[in-house]
Each structure stands twice: as structure tokens, then as C-alpha cells.
Amino acid sequence: MRRMEWVIAGAMLIVLVGLSVWRVLAWYEGPYESHLSRLELEDAVPKKQSEGDYVSSRDCRSCHPQPYRAWHDSYHRKMTQLATPSAMVGGFDDVELSWLAPPRKPGGERRLERYRLSERDNEYWVTVLNPVTGAPGGEARVVMTTGSHNHQILWIQNGDQGELVNLPFTYLVDQQRWVPRTDSFLSPPEDPFGLVYWNEVCIECHSTAGRPRVGQEAGEASDTKVTEFGIACEACHGPAGPHVEANQSPLRRRLQRDEADPNIVNPARLTANRSVDVCGRCHSILSYAGTDSWDGHWNDFLPGDKLESDGRLVLRPESRDPSMRRVVAGHVKAEGPRFLRDRFWKDGGVRVAGRELNDVKASPCFQGGEFSCLSCHSMHGYEDTEDQLAPQMDGDAACVQCHPKFEGDASSHTNHAVDSVGSRCQNCHMPYTTYGLLKAIRSHRVSSPNALAERATGRPNACNACHLDKTLAWTQAHLVKDYGMKPILLGKERRLVAAGPRWIATGDAGVRALAAWYMGWAPAQKAAGSDWMAPYLAELLGDRYSAVRAVAGESLNNLPGFGDLEFDYVASAGEAGVESRLRVQAEWANQLSDKGMSLPGPLKLDASELDRGAWEELMKGRNMLPLALTE
Ligand code: HEC
Ligand code: HEC
Ligand code: HEC
Ligand code: HEC
Ligand code: HEC
Ligand code: HEC
Ligand code: HEC
Ligand code: HEC
Incomplete structure (x- = not known):
């Protein structure tokens, strides 16, 4: 080779080496800094430490790449994270x-x-x-x-x-x-507000196998530990050390295919009763009073166990069974008089989000069959990270799988056209009567629309959740005619005032929030028309409960003509709320003269306004009991 070529090759080599050293340094500096920063974070939060037979999600990835990926995308994993x-x-x-x-x-x-x-x-x-x-x-x-x-x-x-x-x-x-x-x-604005400590309460449902170990004596430091932050594999499958160990052998791995593995829990192989408990450990109503904050919480509960043996589960508060009543009375005594009201409807239906177990267990489908969370949800084969429903389970298929007589055209049962929103099973049997995270959520208690239940509990019935412009008496007449139900006696308001306005005027804060949410829900707007809704929603813009104002403001923005309404629910208690109400009602009155709209119910129009006298009269019947529906 000629000398010149040697020189060029040498120069190129030097450049290449230089470049890669520079790359490595540049790379090193970034990760090095964030690595340090991460260590500081890890130092500041509860210790991540697997004890006993627990390992960690990292140990599952190589053998179960698909379930791992599905879990990695889920909100379960993201529930608790370092602040990166x-x-x-x-x-x-x-x-x-x-x-x-x-x-x-x-x-x-x-x-x-x-x-x-x-x-x-x-x-x-x-x-x-x-x-x-x-x-x-x-x-x-x-x-x-x-x-x-x-x-x-x-x-x-x-x-x-x-x-x-x-x-x-x-x-x-x-x-x-x-x-x-x-x-x-x-929650009522006057409720006292305390600081919240993650280690004492949140840890239980927002981490995997958390151990609170909160300072035993006042002033003593806590020594909180978790197996993993967020809800990881072993929260649902149990401690997996022995399973990982056993499957190290490739021979066993081959033989094991499709067989149940005694070393690990697969919720899909459990009976419905035990399977719902795996989820219900976090998705249920619990009482915290008297829990030991050092070793307390559910370290003892493992997937596959029976949850009801834990004294903290508050199940069937409406039960007439004397022993159940004693248990519930114990919880109420420890937690205070509002404990039940802030969580349940009077018949034991759940009012708050994220507590599905109680409702699933109270469903006729559970009591008579193998109905579980996995009838509709799948933790690894879901369609959408939002709600993690198995394919098609947001529709009629979820019900028809066990009630085949409704397969195909169920319109003779539903009395709505086949493709109407009024023919979707869940709209009548799992209505939006649960509240949380500033929205309405489907009840997980399978029930049928029924005037008696509304009269007894105040919970909105499924028909009027869409037919907001009709009275409860109208609904009852159809239930009697179409489903052969027995009529019950209804008071004046339930006979004369359309359900939407009635819930807004007389309902407790939770019912007002639901009614406001329905007014922004497309199926209800289709059934009841939306032109008349604005003045009623406006009545809630000054509500004492900021969550009610929030939902009403959202729904107003969903109405034609009010899309760009400026409204800040946080700042609009009291006077500011009254001002917003008047502004919206005046705007609506303007639109009214163009379109010739009218209000449902007895609230006759005086040219362009609500009949305030009739409205105030109705409001006198409002349920004013303080109510807090917290997640
Ligand atoms: C060394 C490989 C290996 C590792 C690591 C591993 N598994 Fe498995 N796992 C298997 C094999 C093999 C099966 C049985 C065959 C199948 O169903 O794929 C299985 C089955 C399962 C099942 C279904 C059991 C049943 O009865 O239906 C679950 C649940 C499970 N593993 C969870 C985990 C979790 C959680 C981890 C991590 C903590 C983990 N596995 C780590 C190999 C492994
Ligand atoms: C009994 C179990 C349980 C406890 C205890 C618990 N949570 Fe939750 N949390 C849940 C469930 C279940 C959900 C999901 C609710 C839903 O999607 O409807 C949730 C959802 C949330 C969300 C919404 C998450 C998101 O991604 O939007 C927040 C915020 C939250 N919880 C905060 C807390 C705080 C703070 C604490 C402690 C004071 C706490 N939770 C205690 C079970 C619990
Ligand atoms: C919130 C609960 C939950 C978490 C967290 C969870 N799983 Fe599962 N897993 C289930 C349920 C329920 C099933 C039954 C099938 C289904 O729902 O998709 C299942 C099924 C499985 C199966 C057997 C069936 C299959 O799809 O192959 C394996 C393997 C598995 N999970 C591994 C894991 C691993 C690995 C992780 C963590 C990376 C994990 N799971 C996290 C609830 C969970
Ligand atoms: C260790 C506690 C825990 C266990 C066990 C658990 N979850 Fe959750 N789940 C949560 C928390 C906390 C959230 C809130 C996560 C979020 O929305 O950010 C949640 C959210 C959800 C969501 C809603 C996601 C969304 O779209 O908002 C569904 C659906 C769900 N869980 C179903 C299940 C099912 C089914 C099981 C049993 C197989 C289960 N969970 C087991 C704590 C748990
Ligand atoms: C009959 C079908 C069905 C069953 C059984 C079922 N779910 Fe659901 N679940 C749904 C549907 C549909 C939604 C979406 C609800 C909505 O749009 O508000 C949902 C939503 C949820 C959510 C998210 C709520 C939110 O924030 O929007 C959670 C959490 C949840 N389910 C948990 C469970 C748990 C835990 C069980 C078992 C104890 C269970 N579900 C049983 C159908 C079901
Ligand atoms: C896992 C199977 C299963 C699923 C899924 C299921 N059900 Fe059921 N359901 C049953 C069983 C079993 C009964 C009790 C049968 C009986 O008592 O005749 C029942 C009872 C009922 C009842 C009360 C019957 C009565 O006579 O009082 C209604 C209403 C109902 N189901 C509606 C639904 C709807 C709507 C869905 C979907 C959201 C659904 N079911 C999903 C199994 C299921
Ligand atoms: C428009 C509202 C509405 C819709 C939509 C609806 N149902 Fe019903 N369903 C009712 C009413 C009302 C009853 C009567 C309950 C009673 O008599 O106590 C009922 C009763 C039932 C029953 C118990 C009685 C029986 O005939 O077995 C089942 C099961 C049932 N529905 C399943 C379904 C399924 C599955 C779907 C979806 C294909 C569906 N429903 C859609 C209103 C509805
Ligand atoms: C999810 C929304 C929804 C639910 C729930 C619902 N409907 Fe409907 N309903 C509608 C819509 C939308 C129409 C208009 C025609 C259509 O699209 O089917 C309608 C039309 C009707 C009609 C004929 C038109 C009228 O206004 O006279 C009657 C009667 C009726 N529904 C009664 C009921 C009864 C009774 C129930 C409860 C058992 C019920 N609906 C539940 C949405 C609903």
C-alpha cells in the first residue's frame, strides 16, 4: 500500500475513534445525571423490596412478553410512579x-x-x-x-x-x-380538610404488596415498603417466586403448556366468587377504622383467598340479616354517621367510582351464575386501555353471552328500534348512577328500571336518564304496559315534573351531578332533545358543591349555542355563580325567541324566563343532607 493511503486510513481511524469517544461521553453525561436524580427519588419514596415469595414484573417479561406488554400499557402500571x-x-x-x-x-x-x-x-x-x-x-x-x-x-x-x-x-x-x-x-365546602399521607391509605390499592409500617410512636419515622409501585403482576397473580423457579427447566416449560400451574394464580381459572375477590381487594368499599398502621392492611390476603373473611369489607349494608346488620353497625360506629350515606344508595347500590365488587356481588347474574369481572374485562386481551374491556364487551354481547334468548333482534323486549340507543342492554340494566372523577360511571349492579327503586332510594331510573323531559309517572305507565309491572303510588312531583328538572331541583348533590351529566350525554340529548336544557343547567352553575358546578359547566359546553361559554367552576361559588346563571338564561332566552322552544314540566314560560315562583317552590323539597362522594 502506498504511503498516502496509510496516512488517509490513519486519519480516518483517528476521526472515528474520536467521534465514538465523544458519543460515549455525550451519552454518558445525560443518563449519568438522570441516573443520579433517579437515585435521589428512590431514596425519597418508600423502599422497593420484594419479601417472601415475591419477585417482580421484570422477572416475568422474558417468558410472558405479550401479557407483560398489555400490562405495561395499562393504567394499573401507571398508578404510582416516580416523578420523572x-x-x-x-x-x-x-x-x-x-x-x-x-x-x-x-x-x-x-x-x-x-x-x-x-x-x-x-x-x-x-x-x-x-x-x-x-x-x-x-x-x-x-x-x-x-x-x-x-x-x-x-x-x-x-x-x-x-x-x-x-x-x-x-x-x-x-x-x-x-x-x-x-x-x-x-364534597360539602364546609367539610374539614386534612392532609393525606400516601403510606397509610393509598398504598393499599395503589401498589403491589405494600407494607405501611407507619411510625409506631408519634414522631417516629416510618419504614414503608412496597414490592412494586403501581398494580403489578403479583397483585393479581400472587407471589410468583416458586413459579419462576419451577419454570427454569425448559422440559417443564414444554410439558406445562395449557395446564394449570399450582404455583401461580390465574384469575380466569378461579370460580367467579374467588375471581372477583382478586379485584375486589382494591375495587370494593372498605372500612379503615381501627386498622393497624404498622403491620396492617391486607398483607394476609392473597389472590385465591376469600375476601369476606377480612373484617374490613363493607358488604350488603341494606341486609336484614341480623349478623350482617351487626357488622355494618360496627363499621358505622367506627367511621361516623355519614359512612354509609357517602358511599351507598339506600338499597346497598354503590354510589362511588372504583368500588365495583359490592355491586357485582349484588347482581342477580352473580347470585345465579358465574358472573365475574372477567365476564366483561380482560387484563391482557383488552381492546382499549380505557376501561380494559374484552372485545365487544362494551355492547350487548356482554349480556347475550349468558342470556341467549335476547340474541339478534331484542326490540320486542326493549320496545325501541333494534339500532336505537334505547335497545342497548347496558343502558337499561347498568345505567350511569355511579359518580367519581367528575363524571358519571355505569353502575356495576345489574338491575332493571323500576319506579319503586327510585321512590325508595332517590337513585335516578334508567329510562328517565335518557327521557329527561318525561315524568316518572310516564315511565311507570310504560313499564306497566310493556313489562307488566305493578304500578305504585307516586307523589305530585313525580307525576307532574319532568325527571331532569326534578332531579336538579330536589336531588341531593350526587343526584344533581348525575342529572347534569345526563344533559351532556348524546343518547339523552337524542331522546329528550337538548334545546330546553340550558336554563336548568344554569341553575347549577352557582351550586354549593363545586363538583356539581363542574359537571353542569361541561354539559352546558356540550349544548348547541353554548360551546364557547366561558365558565370557571372553581371560581363561581356564590355571587359569581348567580351572575353566570343569569348570563346563560338570558342567552337562552335570546335563542328561544328564534326557535320557539319550550320547557318540559310545569315550569311554564313567562315570555322568556323560567317561572321562578314554581321553581323556588320545587327547590324547597331539595335534599340538603351533606354528602361527600370521594373516590
Ligand atoms: C422461565 C419462564 C417463566 C417465567 C420467568 C415466568 N413464567 Fe409464568 N409461566 C411459564 C410457563 C411455561 C407457563 C405455563 C404455560 C403457559 O400457559 O404459557 C406459565 C404460566 C403462567 C400463568 C398461567 C397459569 C395458569 O394456571 O393458567 C401465569 C398467571 C403466569 N405464568 C404468571 C407469571 C408471572 C406473574 C411471572 C413473573 C413474576 C411469571 N409468570 C414468570 C413460564 C414462566
Ligand atoms: C380501596 C382501594 C383504594 C384506595 C385505598 C385508594 N384508591 Fe385511588 N383508586 C382506586 C381505584 C379502584 C381507582 C380507579 C377508579 C376508576 O377508574 O373509576 C382509583 C383511582 C384514583 C385516582 C384517579 C387516577 C387516574 O389515573 O386518573 C386518583 C387520583 C386516586 N385514586 C387517588 C387516591 C389517593 C390520593 C388515595 C389515598 C388517599 C387513594 N386513591 C386510595 C382504589 C383506591
Ligand atoms: C390487574 C390484575 C392483573 C395484573 C396486574 C396482571 N395480570 Fe395477568 N392476568 C390477569 C387476569 C384477570 C388474567 C386472565 C385473563 C385475562 O383477563 O386477560 C391474567 C392472565 C395471565 C396469564 C395467562 C393467560 C395469558 O394471557 O397468557 C399470564 C401468563 C399472565 N396473566 C401474566 C401476567 C404478567 C407477566 C403480568 C405483569 C407483567 C400480569 N399478568 C399482570 C390479571 C392481571
Ligand atoms: C392492588 C389493587 C388493584 C387490584 C388487585 C386490581 N385493581 Fe383495577 N385498579 C386499581 C387502581 C388503583 C386503578 C386506577 C388506575 C387508573 O385509572 O389510573 C384501577 C383501575 C382499573 C380499571 C380502569 C381503568 C380505567 O380505564 O380507568 C379497570 C377496568 C380495573 N382496574 C379492573 C380490574 C380488574 C378486573 C381487576 C382484577 C382482575 C383489578 N382491576 C385488580 C387497583 C387495583
Ligand atoms: C357486565 C359487564 C361488566 C362486568 C361484569 C364488570 N364490568 Fe367493569 N365496566 C363495564 C363497562 C361496560 C364499563 C365502562 C363503564 C362506563 O362507560 O362508565 C366498565 C368500567 C369499569 C371501570 C372503570 C370505571 C371508570 O372510571 O370509568 C372499572 C374500574 C371497572 N369497570 C371494574 C370492574 C371490576 C373490578 C369488576 C368486577 C368486580 C367489573 N368491572 C365487572 C362492564 C363490566
Ligand atoms: C356470566 C353469565 C351472565 C352474564 C355475563 C350476564 N348475566 Fe344476567 N343473569 C345470569 C344468571 C345466571 C341470572 C340468574 C338467572 C335467574 O335467576 O333466572 C341472571 C339474571 C339477570 C337478570 C334478572 C332476572 C330476573 O328474573 O330477575 C337480569 C335483568 C339480567 N340478568 C340482565 C343481564 C344483563 C343486562 C347483562 C349484561 C350487562 C347480564 N345479565 C349479564 C347470568 C349472566
Ligand atoms: C329499554 C330498557 C331495556 C333494555 C334496552 C333492555 N332491557 Fe331487559 N328488561 C327491562 C325491563 C324494564 C325488564 C323487566 C324487569 C322486571 O320485570 O322486573 C327487563 C328484564 C330483563 C331480564 C329478566 C326477565 C327476562 O325476560 O328474562 C333479562 C334477563 C333482561 N332484561 C336482559 C336484557 C338484555 C340481555 C338486554 C339487551 C339485549 C336487555 N335486557 C335490554 C328493560 C330493558
Ligand atoms: C339510552 C337512552 C334511552 C333509554 C335508557 C331509554 N330510551 Fe326510550 N328512547 C330513546 C330514544 C333516543 C328514543 C327516540 C327513538 C329512538 O331513537 O329509538 C326513545 C323513544 C322512546 C319512546 C317512544 C317515543 C316517545 O317519546 O314516546 C318510548 C315510549 C320510550 N322511549 C320509552 C322508554 C322507556 C319506558 C324506557 C325504560 C324502560 C326507555 N325508553 C329507555 C332513548 C332511550
Whole structure:
């Protein structure tokens, strides 16, 4: 080779080596920094440590790539995460937040609190500001997040006590805004507001095999541990150490195909009764009073066990069985008089989101058959991460699989055209009577529309959830004629006032929120028409409950002509709410003269306004009992 070629080749080699060293350095610097930062985070949150037969989701991936992927995409995994950029959903770009914090104790004073959020090199910091001068005071780093797709809550360290306490603001993902935590729940504004510690309560359902180990003596640091953050494989399949061990042998792996493995729980192989308990451990109503916060919680419950043996499950509060009544009375005594009202309808139906077990167990389908969460949901073969339903299970197939006589054209049963929304099984048998996360959610108790249940419990009936412009008497007449039901006696309002306006005027805060949600729901707008709804929704813009204002504002934005209505539900209690109401009602009256709309029910129009006298009269019957429906 000629000398010149040697020189060129040498030069190229030097350039190549130089480039790769530079690449490596550049690469190293980035990950090195975030690695350090990650270590700091891991130091600040509860320890991740597998004990006993627990291993971790990482140990499953190589043998179960598909189930792993499905789980990795799920909200279960994302429930609890370190506060790294991939976990954060809220804006952090020098955001300033302030609120009038409610009293910490009944009868106390409200206090102005101000915070600034800022991001520095992928770290998220909260600075406390002086409420008067705005001068920066102490600051704390956000170390962990809860939630990823509806609401997100952030956690900071509580001094050196080893506990995490929440920032009192919640990020609403749909609305892309921060709101005070109290404005993300349906609760009376005067309810006392306490700080929340992740380690004591949230850990139970938001981590895998969490051990609270919260300071035994006052002032003592906590030593909280989890197997994994979020809801990972072993939360549903049980400790998997022996299973991993046994399957190291390729021979066994081959023989094992499609056989049940005694070392691991597959919920699909359990009876319905045990299978629902796997999920119900988190998706059910529990009582926390008297729980031991050191070793407490459900370390003892493992998938496959019977949940009812745990004394904390609050099942069938409406039961007439004396022993059940004693158990429930015990919970009420420990938790306070509002415990049942804040969670259940009077017949034991669940009012709050995320607590499906109680309703599934109360369904006739469960009591008479193998009905479980897996009749409709699949944790690895779902269609959409939202709701994780198995293919087609958001439709009639979910019911027809066990009730084949309704296969095909069920219109003789439903009395609506085959393709009408009024013919979908779930719309009549799993209506939206559960509330949570600022929206209505389907009840998980299979039931049939029935005037008696509404009269007895106040829970909206499925027919009027769509036919908002019709009275309960109208519904009852159809139920008698079409389904042979026995009529019951109905009072004046239920005979004369359309259900939508009646729920808004007389319902408790939870019923008002549901009624407001129905008015924004396409099937109800189709059944009842939407032109008349605005003045009623406007009545809720000044509601005492901020969640009711929130839902009403959303639904108003869904009505023709009110799409760009400016309305901030957080800021519109009291006077501001009245102003918004008048503004919307005036706007509606304008539109009215063009379209010739009319109001349903007895609320006759006086040219362009609601008959206020009749409305105020109706409002006198409102259910004013304080109600908190928290997640
Ligand atoms: C070394 C390979 C291997 C590892 C690691 C492994 N598994 Fe398995 N697993 C298998 C084999 C083989 C089967 C049986 C064949 C099949 O159904 O695919 C199985 C079956 C299962 C089943 C179904 C059991 C049944 O009775 O239907 C579940 C659930 C399961 N594994 C969960 C896990 C979890 C959770 C982890 C991680 C903690 C894990 N596996 C780790 C090999 C493994
Ligand atoms: C008994 C079990 C349980 C406990 C205890 C619990 N949660 Fe939850 N949480 C759930 C379930 C189930 C859901 C899902 C609800 C749904 O989607 O309807 C949920 C959802 C949420 C969400 C919405 C998540 C998202 O991605 O939008 C937030 C925020 C939340 N919980 C906060 C908390 C906080 C804070 C605590 C502790 C004070 C707590 N939860 C305690 C079971 C629980
Ligand atoms: C929230 C509960 C839950 C979590 C978390 C979960 N699974 Fe499952 N798993 C189930 C259920 C329920 C089934 C039954 C089939 C279904 O629903 O898709 C199942 C079935 C399985 C099966 C057997 C059937 C199949 O699809 O091959 C394997 C293997 C499995 N899971 C592995 C895992 C692994 C690995 C993880 C974690 C990466 C995990 N699971 C996380 C609930 C869960
Ligand atoms: C260790 C507690 C725990 C267990 C066990 C558990 N879940 Fe969950 N589940 C949660 C929490 C917490 C959420 C809220 C996650 C979110 O929405 O960000 C949730 C959310 C869900 C969601 C809603 C996702 C969405 O779209 O909002 C479904 C559906 C669900 N779980 C079904 C099940 C089923 C079925 C099982 C049993 C096979 C089960 N879960 C077991 C705690 C649990
Ligand atoms: C008959 C079918 C069916 C059964 C059985 C069922 N679900 Fe659901 N589930 C649904 C449907 C449909 C939705 C969507 C509801 C909606 O649009 O509000 C849903 C939604 C959910 C959600 C999300 C609620 C939200 O935030 O929107 C959770 C959590 C959930 N189911 C848990 C469970 C659990 C746990 C069980 C068993 C104890 C169970 N489900 C049994 C059909 C079912
Ligand atoms: C896993 C099977 C299964 C699924 C899925 C199922 N059911 Fe059922 N259902 C049953 C059984 C079994 C009974 C009790 C039969 C009896 O008592 O005659 C029942 C009872 C009922 C009843 C009460 C019957 C009565 O005479 O009071 C209604 C209504 C009902 N189911 C509707 C539905 C609807 C709507 C769905 C879908 C959302 C559904 N079911 C899903 C199995 C199921
Ligand atoms: C328009 C409302 C409506 C729709 C839609 C509807 N049902 Fe019904 N269903 C009722 C009413 C009302 C009853 C009567 C209950 C009674 O007599 O107590 C009933 C009763 C039932 C029963 C118990 C009595 C019987 O005939 O076996 C079952 C099972 C049932 N429905 C299943 C379904 C299925 C499956 C679908 C979807 C294909 C469906 N329903 C759709 C209103 C409806
Ligand atoms: C999910 C929404 C929905 C539910 C639930 C529903 N309907 Fe309907 N209904 C409609 C719609 C939409 C129409 C208009 C025609 C169509 O599209 O089918 C209608 C039409 C009707 C009609 C004929 C038109 C009228 O206004 O006189 C009657 C009667 C009726 N429904 C009664 C009922 C009864 C009784 C129930 C409960 C057993 C019920 N509907 C439940 C949506 C619903």
C-alpha cells in the first residue's frame, strides 16, 4: 500500500475513534445525571423490596412478553410512579397556584395558601410563597405521582418522617388545569380538610404488596415498603417466586403448556366468587377504622383467598340479616354517621367510582351464575386501555353471552328500534348512577328500571336518564304496559315534573351531578332533545358543591349555542355563580325567541324566563343532607 493511503486510513481511524469517544461521553453525561436524580427519588419514596415469595414484573417479561406488554400499557402500571418526565402529565412551567384552604378542623378559619411549581433539569419543585407578599419560602421536590389519565396527584416528603404528603392541588387531565384538591371531589365546602399521607391509605390499592409500617410512636419515622409501585403482576397473580423457579427447566416449560400451574394464580381459572375477590381487594368499599398502621392492611390476603373473611369489607349494608346488620353497625360506629350515606344508595347500590365488587356481588347474574369481572374485562386481551374491556364487551354481547334468548333482534323486549340507543342492554340494566372523577360511571349492579327503586332510594331510573323531559309517572305507565309491572303510588312531583328538572331541583348533590351529566350525554340529548336544557343547567352553575358546578359547566359546553361559554367552576361559588346563571338564561332566552322552544314540566314560560315562583317552590323539597362522594 502506498504511503498516502496509510496516512488517509490513519486519519480516518483517528476521526472515528474520536467521534465514538465523544458519543460515549455525550451519552454518558445525560443518563449519568438522570441516573443520579433517579437515585435521589428512590431514596425519597418508600423502599422497593420484594419479601417472601415475591419477585417482580421484570422477572416475568422474558417468558410472558405479550401479557407483560398489555400490562405495561395499562393504567394499573401507571398508578404510582416516580416523578420523572415520563410520569408527569400536568404543566409545570412556572405555574402559580393559590387557594383559600378550608379549615383543618370544624369551625376553624380558612387560610390563603400560595405555591409555585417549576421544572429544573427534569426535576419538579414546589415553592411555598408568602400568602401576602408572594416572597418565596421553603421548597420541596415532587418525588412521586398518583394517577395518569383522569386526575394526577403529586407527593412530597413530609420532613424526615419517611412519609409522603400530597400537594393540595390535583391536575385534571381532560381540562388541562390544576384545581384545589377539594374541587376535584364531590364534597360539602364546609367539610374539614386534612392532609393525606400516601403510606397509610393509598398504598393499599395503589401498589403491589405494600407494607405501611407507619411510625409506631408519634414522631417516629416510618419504614414503608412496597414490592412494586403501581398494580403489578403479583397483585393479581400472587407471589410468583416458586413459579419462576419451577419454570427454569425448559422440559417443564414444554410439558406445562395449557395446564394449570399450582404455583401461580390465574384469575380466569378461579370460580367467579374467588375471581372477583382478586379485584375486589382494591375495587370494593372498605372500612379503615381501627386498622393497624404498622403491620396492617391486607398483607394476609392473597389472590385465591376469600375476601369476606377480612373484617374490613363493607358488604350488603341494606341486609336484614341480623349478623350482617351487626357488622355494618360496627363499621358505622367506627367511621361516623355519614359512612354509609357517602358511599351507598339506600338499597346497598354503590354510589362511588372504583368500588365495583359490592355491586357485582349484588347482581342477580352473580347470585345465579358465574358472573365475574372477567365476564366483561380482560387484563391482557383488552381492546382499549380505557376501561380494559374484552372485545365487544362494551355492547350487548356482554349480556347475550349468558342470556341467549335476547340474541339478534331484542326490540320486542326493549320496545325501541333494534339500532336505537334505547335497545342497548347496558343502558337499561347498568345505567350511569355511579359518580367519581367528575363524571358519571355505569353502575356495576345489574338491575332493571323500576319506579319503586327510585321512590325508595332517590337513585335516578334508567329510562328517565335518557327521557329527561318525561315524568316518572310516564315511565311507570310504560313499564306497566310493556313489562307488566305493578304500578305504585307516586307523589305530585313525580307525576307532574319532568325527571331532569326534578332531579336538579330536589336531588341531593350526587343526584344533581348525575342529572347534569345526563344533559351532556348524546343518547339523552337524542331522546329528550337538548334545546330546553340550558336554563336548568344554569341553575347549577352557582351550586354549593363545586363538583356539581363542574359537571353542569361541561354539559352546558356540550349544548348547541353554548360551546364557547366561558365558565370557571372553581371560581363561581356564590355571587359569581348567580351572575353566570343569569348570563346563560338570558342567552337562552335570546335563542328561544328564534326557535320557539319550550320547557318540559310545569315550569311554564313567562315570555322568556323560567317561572321562578314554581321553581323556588320545587327547590324547597331539595335534599340538603351533606354528602361527600370521594373516590
Ligand atoms: C422461565 C419462564 C417463566 C417465567 C420467568 C415466568 N413464567 Fe409464568 N409461566 C411459564 C410457563 C411455561 C407457563 C405455563 C404455560 C403457559 O400457559 O404459557 C406459565 C404460566 C403462567 C400463568 C398461567 C397459569 C395458569 O394456571 O393458567 C401465569 C398467571 C403466569 N405464568 C404468571 C407469571 C408471572 C406473574 C411471572 C413473573 C413474576 C411469571 N409468570 C414468570 C413460564 C414462566
Ligand atoms: C380501596 C382501594 C383504594 C384506595 C385505598 C385508594 N384508591 Fe385511588 N383508586 C382506586 C381505584 C379502584 C381507582 C380507579 C377508579 C376508576 O377508574 O373509576 C382509583 C383511582 C384514583 C385516582 C384517579 C387516577 C387516574 O389515573 O386518573 C386518583 C387520583 C386516586 N385514586 C387517588 C387516591 C389517593 C390520593 C388515595 C389515598 C388517599 C387513594 N386513591 C386510595 C382504589 C383506591
Ligand atoms: C390487574 C390484575 C392483573 C395484573 C396486574 C396482571 N395480570 Fe395477568 N392476568 C390477569 C387476569 C384477570 C388474567 C386472565 C385473563 C385475562 O383477563 O386477560 C391474567 C392472565 C395471565 C396469564 C395467562 C393467560 C395469558 O394471557 O397468557 C399470564 C401468563 C399472565 N396473566 C401474566 C401476567 C404478567 C407477566 C403480568 C405483569 C407483567 C400480569 N399478568 C399482570 C390479571 C392481571
Ligand atoms: C392492588 C389493587 C388493584 C387490584 C388487585 C386490581 N385493581 Fe383495577 N385498579 C386499581 C387502581 C388503583 C386503578 C386506577 C388506575 C387508573 O385509572 O389510573 C384501577 C383501575 C382499573 C380499571 C380502569 C381503568 C380505567 O380505564 O380507568 C379497570 C377496568 C380495573 N382496574 C379492573 C380490574 C380488574 C378486573 C381487576 C382484577 C382482575 C383489578 N382491576 C385488580 C387497583 C387495583
Ligand atoms: C357486565 C359487564 C361488566 C362486568 C361484569 C364488570 N364490568 Fe367493569 N365496566 C363495564 C363497562 C361496560 C364499563 C365502562 C363503564 C362506563 O362507560 O362508565 C366498565 C368500567 C369499569 C371501570 C372503570 C370505571 C371508570 O372510571 O370509568 C372499572 C374500574 C371497572 N369497570 C371494574 C370492574 C371490576 C373490578 C369488576 C368486577 C368486580 C367489573 N368491572 C365487572 C362492564 C363490566
Ligand atoms: C356470566 C353469565 C351472565 C352474564 C355475563 C350476564 N348475566 Fe344476567 N343473569 C345470569 C344468571 C345466571 C341470572 C340468574 C338467572 C335467574 O335467576 O333466572 C341472571 C339474571 C339477570 C337478570 C334478572 C332476572 C330476573 O328474573 O330477575 C337480569 C335483568 C339480567 N340478568 C340482565 C343481564 C344483563 C343486562 C347483562 C349484561 C350487562 C347480564 N345479565 C349479564 C347470568 C349472566
Ligand atoms: C329499554 C330498557 C331495556 C333494555 C334496552 C333492555 N332491557 Fe331487559 N328488561 C327491562 C325491563 C324494564 C325488564 C323487566 C324487569 C322486571 O320485570 O322486573 C327487563 C328484564 C330483563 C331480564 C329478566 C326477565 C327476562 O325476560 O328474562 C333479562 C334477563 C333482561 N332484561 C336482559 C336484557 C338484555 C340481555 C338486554 C339487551 C339485549 C336487555 N335486557 C335490554 C328493560 C330493558
Ligand atoms: C339510552 C337512552 C334511552 C333509554 C335508557 C331509554 N330510551 Fe326510550 N328512547 C330513546 C330514544 C333516543 C328514543 C327516540 C327513538 C329512538 O331513537 O329509538 C326513545 C323513544 C322512546 C319512546 C317512544 C317515543 C316517545 O317519546 O314516546 C318510548 C315510549 C320510550 N322511549 C320509552 C322508554 C322507556 C319506558 C324506557 C325504560 C324502560 C326507555 N325508553 C329507555 C332513548 C332511550
